[in-house]
Amino acid sequence: MGNIKKIFLIILLLTISYNAYAQEKHFIEISISDTLILAPLKFIYQISISDKSTYYPLQDTVSEEPITFSDIEKILDAENFTNREYSSNYSITTYSAEIENLLVYLNSKTELKRLYDVLKKNKGVTGKIISVEHExxxxxxxxxxxxxxxxxxxxxTKMAEVTGNETSRLISVTETKAETENFFNTIMEYYKEYPLDFFNSNPDLSKTYIKKLLFRFELK
Known part of the structure; x- marks a missing residue:
């Protein structure tokens, strides 16, 4: 008789635990994704004098004389591109052990386009975006x-109605990883390697910010 009481007590405890668990799990989960498109604000544009063995020149070149950095400086001064500095990427080529670059800091896509239009007319000039700051x-x-x-x-609410329930309070919100690939990173890597005729391809320099949240609502 004692064993029967013990078994009955165990069954009763398991039933109570199950009911408590079922009540605790009486909820509905909804996964929502949304997207923000962040505009590009500032750019760093790298200007180099091309070595044909390693660089692709900008298109629509019209001048015949080889250009120098001194010439480029004069062009930039005339167009009010004054926020700039020199740097080196330490590349080794057939003609030089160190490639010098001129970095121009730009505050809008309009300035970027204007700089491109100025530089593409000069033979031997190459350029590419090396950094973008977004809002x-x-x-x-x-x-x-x-x-x-x-x-x-x-x-x-719609799903609860189908099952004969009603939504109550929001229990929790959890951030989950968005699996969508960041197109901006991919396209920027491409144009870093192949800056040829950049604006004729009309790339989108905006950055996609994807948010994915898991909402858990209590049902009643």
């Missing part, structure tokens, strides 16, 4: 979260 996502984050929450609540 911050932080000013948009609250609005982004509100939009994602509304989407999640709408979907959760």
């Amino acid at each position: 911050s996502y932080e000013p948009y984050y609250t609005r982004l979260f509100e939009r994602m929450y509304k989407k999640a609540l709408t979907e959760a």
Whole structure:
């Protein structure tokens, strides 16, 4: 008789535990993804004098005399591109043990396009973007979260109605990894290696910021 009581007690405890677990797990999960497109703000543009063994010159070249950095400096001064400095990438080529570059700091895509239009007319000049600074996502984050929450609540409410339930409070929000590839990084790597005729291809220099959240709502 004692063993029967013990077995009954164990079954009772398991039943209580199961009911508590079921109540605890009475929720619905909704995964929501959203995207922000961040505009490019500032650029660093690297100018080099081409060595045909290693560089691709800009198109539409019209001048015949080999250009020097002194010539480039005069062109930049005339066009008010004054925020610049020299650097070296220490590349070894047939003609030189060290390749000198001129870095120009630009504050807009308009300036970038204007610089490109100026430089492409000169034979022997090569150029490429080596850095882009984008606007911050932080000013948009609250609005982004509100939009994602509304989407999640709408979907959760519809799914709950189908199963004869109602959504109650929001239990938790968890950030999950967005699997979408960042196209900006891919395209920037491409144009770093192949700066030829950059603007004729009309690349998008914006950065895609993807947010993916898992919303958990209690059901009643």
